[in-house]
Amino acid sequence: MNKKTVEDIDVAGKRVLVRCDFNVPFDAEGNITDPKRINEAMKTIKYLIDHKAKVILCSHLGRPKGEFNMKYSLAPVAEYLSKALGQEVKMAKDVVGESAKSIAASLQDGEVEMIENVRFHKEEEKNDPAFAKELASLAEIYVNDAFGTAHRAHASTAGVADYLPAVCGYLIQKEITIMGGALTEPKRPFVAILGGAKVSDKIGVITNLLDKVDTLIIGGGMAYTFMNALGYSIGTSICEGDKVELAKDTMAKAKEKGVKFLLPVDNVVATEYKADAENKVVDSDQIPDGWMGMDIGPKTCELFADAIKGAGTVVWNGPMGVSEWDAFANGTIAVAKAVADSGAISIIGGGDSAAAVEKLGFADKMTHISTGGGASLEFLEGKVLPGIACLNDKD
Numbered sequence: 001m002n003k004k005t006v007e008d009i010d011v012a013g014k015r016v017l018v019r020c021d022f023n024v025p026f027d028a029e030g031n032i033t034d035p036k037r038i039n040e041a042m043k044t045i046k047y048l049i050d051h052k053a054k055v056i057l058c059s060h061l062g063r064p065k066g067e068f069n070m071k072y073s074l075a076p077v078a079e080y081l082s083k084a085l086g087q088e089v090k091m092a093k094d095v096v097g098e099s100a101k102s103i104a105a106s107l108q109d110g111e112v113e114m115i116e117n118v119r120f121h122k123e124e125e126k127n128d129p130a131f132a133k134e135l136a137s138l139a140e141i142y143v144n145d146a147f148g149t150a151h152r153a154h155a156s157t158a159g160v161a162d163y164l165p166a167v168c169g170y171l172i173q174k175e176i177t178i179m180g181g182a183l184t185e186p187k188r189p190f191v192a193i194l195g196g197a198k199v200s201d202k203i204g205v206i207t208n209l210l211d212k213v214d215t216l217i218i219g220g221g222m223a224y225t226f227m228n229a230l231g232y233s234i235g236t237s238i239c240e241g242d243k244v245e246l247a248k249d250t251m252a253k254a255k256e257k258g259v260k261f262l263l264p265v266d267n268v269v270a271t272e273y274k275a276d277a278e279n280k281v282v283d284s285d286q287i288p289d290g291w292m293g294m295d296i297g298p299k300t301c302e303l304f305a306d307a308i309k310g311a312g313t314v315v316w317n318g319p320m321g322v323s324e325w326d327a328f329a330n331g332t333i334a335v336a337k338a339v340a341d342s343g344a345i346s347i348i349g350g351g352d353s354a355a356a357v358e359k360l361g362f363a364d365k366m367t368h369i370s371t372g373g374g375a376s377l378e379f380l381e382g383k384v385l386p387g388i389a390c391l392n393d394k395d
């Protein structure tokens, strides 16, 4: 990666504004249920503390629609960080107001402030230059480490870089190096596994990866649009009618490029979209009317596992079925197991597939689980991420 990092700039004694993605999930009692994104930001924060920077952390949390709403306050994240760092993280009451400014001005070397949720101002998502300038005025250096939000061109993720020296943190560096490496110099065979609900969400990734992979595996709800394109009856399975032609074109392109293209050969079908719906296994050309595909079947699990077995690199995004429900999670479990056992460089996109891998206990066996759902998808589509493009290039 040719972007400057925290190690390329002298931070000692300087006020450093660090954009993190602290958009973490909470339970009903307000407890953080998955602190992965906070933990992944620690390396950069600790580096800055150790190198005597005055650290000003900022992030969004949820979608508060440009208004102060304490339901989306970052105070619980500051509390979590204070414990994790073993030092106080001084929580400001506002974003660019008196509280944020006076704490920033009083910071000693190695101290840490957290300003409030940047999305409490509607100017944030509009990437308003005046707001970006005001944010920038809190600090002398800008560090972006918010990979999960790097696909957003907002004031705190991109605009602020117009006013300060701008470098990336360790998390962005890690995400880009690992995912970028897989795309540009994959250890072969390179196998991509795509699942999840919709073709329309993943078609950009499919198209970009068709030029790079040796094998493309399609499972999950979106497989039924492809099966429909092959002329199979798919019962009441989810299908995007306006993407059937695109699915045909994609399969033709795969053939042209010599990419092995695998679809489910059997499926767990159910009578309705319910956790405890009556279900059975049928071949892909035998889906009865009134039944919907909810998971890949056992023959498909074997077929996919076989293709994954000898892989050098695996990129996986999207579950193989409705994996939130136990009765339809077997395909996702089988694929997670196959990826874990493959010994391949394994990269899991964020979102539901990352959640499934963590829940199933395979996280330790994967090379990399991205902290960004939307951001990792856009990166795999080959798109330029504004939160990275805005950073200073290495000399």
Ligand SMILES: Nc1ncnc2c1ncn2[C@@H]1O[C@H](COP(=O)(O)OP(=O)(O)O)[C@@H](O)[C@H]1O
Pocket (backbone or CB within 6 Å): 195, 196, 197, 198, 201, 220, 221, 222, 238, 293, 294, 295, 317, 318, 319, 320, 321, 322, 323, 324, 349, 350, 351, 352, 353, 354, 373
């Ligand atoms: N056969 C299916 N029918 C309906 N929904 C499905 C099916 N397979 C997977 N899904 C749904 O797809 C969703 C995940 O898709 P997506 O958001 O694209 O994944 P990711 O977040 O990993 O990118 C889950 O809610 C899952 O229940």
Ligand SMILES: O=C(OP(=O)(O)O)[C@H](O)COP(=O)(O)O
Pocket (backbone or CB within 6 Å): 021, 023, 062, 063, 148, 149, 152, 350, 351, 371, 372, 373, 374, 375
């Ligand atoms: O959680 C996030 O995205 P993700 O669910 O796609 O990983 C990021 O924090 C971005 O949030 P946003 O989609 O409200 O801009």
